[in-house]
Amino acid sequence: MWPFAKPAADPVIRLFMPARAGACATIHAGNFHRGWSAQEIADLAAEPSVLAHVALDSQEKTVLGFSLARHVGAEAEILTIVVDRARQGKGLGRSLLQTQLDALSSLGVTEVFLEVEAGNAAALALYGKLGFQRVGERKAYYAKAGEPAATALILRRIGA
């Protein structure tokens, strides 16, 4: 390595701020058929029962991903987790989800649920690595234009 070259600094995970909603909406729209608007994301994140984190580049300028979870008592649900397509597969999803799980645990959450499309290999790999297990399924749950509706799996993790 060139003697003066610094290694690239790692991304960071921070609590969501409303100013980040637009960038979050762009990343969401790039990954899902029905994207959530910036307003929808900001409104959800502002709910007292919702915990929201963003992944940012080391300069804290660019949003690389985000995750939202709703918690009620000892239970929580991951509402969404999404990483910018260009940054997927580099450990960011895992960092985001682990941060959410740690924060939920500190709030007294002991059981976390989520719903995922049966064919979503990346998400299933991530959830499996972090201890989620399949507890149910909803057949023909996600409507898809021009193809059969996809199955949803319900996953649970005991101990946030």
Ligand SMILES: CC(C)(COP(=O)(O)OP(=O)(O)OC[C@H]1O[C@@H](n2cnc3c(N)ncnc32)[C@H](O)[C@@H]1OP(=O)(O)O)[C@@H](O)C(=O)NCCC(=O)NCCS
């Ligand atoms: C699902 C998602 C959030 C994962 O984030 P990511 O940053 O790409 O995942 P990571 O790099 O942190 O990978 C986490 C683990 O899953 C594994 N993994 C990731 N993508 C994978 C794939 N396509 N196939 C198999 N394993 C995969 C990784 O090897 C890693 O395991 P490791 O920590 O033991 O190395 C991301 O792919 C995404 O935004 N997808 C589109 C939106 C989405 O589907 N969200 C979930 C809706 S339920």
